[in-house]
Amino acid sequence: MNIYIGGTGRCGTNVLKDILIGFEKSCGLPFESRFTVDPGGVYDSYQKLCFSWTPFNSGQVIRDLESLLDRTSKKTYLDEIFIALEKNFSKNKFNFRKYKEWELEHYFWNYGVECKRLIDSLSGITYQGVWPGRTFIRNRTNRVNVMNSDELKSSFSAFLDSLISCYKRDNEYYIDDNTFNICYASTIRQLQPNSKIIHMYRDPRDVVSSYLTQRWTPNSVESACDFYSSIMSHWYETKDSLGNDSVHECSLEELCEDRHSFMLKLHEYIGADYCAKRREVVERFNLSKSNVGRWKTDLSPANQEVVQNNLQFFIDKLGYA
Structure with missing residues (x-):
């Protein structure tokens, strides 16, 4: 089985990939x-x-x-x-x-x-x-x-x-983590119809805050918000065409707060047993550096307001209101 993980970037896909390739009979490249x-x-x-x-x-x-x-x-x-x-x-x-x-x-x-x-x-x-x-x-x-x-x-x-x-x-499992996999989800499904597609997401405010430190994303708050919005809007259009049951969506925050509940849901999606050995692998991962809530300290009050105003739809839709 091939499992494709994607998101907006800066949303925890690398962490999830590292966990999954730690399982027995799983493999994946150590980079995108x-x-x-x-x-x-x-x-x-x-x-x-x-x-x-x-x-x-x-x-x-x-x-x-x-x-x-x-x-x-x-x-x-x-x-x-x-x-x-x-x-x-x-x-x-x-x-x-x-x-x-x-x-x-x-x-x-x-x-x-x-x-x-x-x-x-x-x-x-x-x-x-x-x-x-x-x-x-x-x-x-x-x-x-x-x-x-x-x-x-x-x-x-x-x-x-x-x-x-x-x-x-x-x-048994090949794990592919490329940031823009969700932008090509329909193509992935066409070329590899038996594959599993996972959309990993994170508080939009944290994503934008992280964007501002990267060389591959916009360095102004307004443009970073537009960058994020364009990816997510495209994803929702693609998701509608694929059907909700054919993809799995999960959040970085849930992984950090209750890793075993997170993994149980993911394993139900891929049709695998979340056994004791896999629980041990997950337990070993240090998730303390995931920077959940970083926007509260990284963004100025003025920039927090800009992000809130521009991304309110996604903040609400993803459950971060």
Whole structure:
């Protein structure tokens, strides 16, 4: 079984992933894989080829996907240089080289083979030519995907299934924690219909307070609120299309306050027994650093009012009023 955890970011998904992979017969990468959820990644490419297809668009999608898969496959000598270079700079301001720390071939031993197989399957037509949106070189290679939606689903599903099966080995559960999994929940369900999807949430005020300390989120309170709202609004639209029973929602606060009740509900959703061994694993985790209620000290009174006014709908809906 594959379990996908997602949220708005800064909501405890990493903590939940770490607990779940501590269980017997469970596994997961020690970082966010990103090759599925990032721009130009697997889910983005699948959606574009299904819903925004033209011959030229499909060629661009294939190029972008191939580039991302290649960059996340292994570290190069240049990557090591830039990793060392960044140690002398503030990590909150600089990222000199994308995916420089990713080496997915280290975890999925068949990564290179399966990436090539996927790109080859998508490249239905290959020819020499040029169009106005590309550099004017006649012998430039163009690729066009000619698959229908069922064939696309089969190709992308086979790619993911092969990688995950390789990584799981004898394990029963594969745990995937990517922040924006909830944004692609419908795509995950299409490509892996037997998967389980978990939405982890947290007090919106704490999320925004944490956003303001990150380099990948807005650094103004108003923009951070809009960032959060856009993700959650998209999630509720997606959730409605999937049906309430097909996903599981849980909060960081509940995990911290009553971890065993939290885990019992989650295990009921995935259809697993919350046995004594699993209770022991959960009991060992230190949840005291979850910063529940951080907004009360991190945000000024004026900013608290801004967050309250902008996110009142979600504060009420999630039960934090």
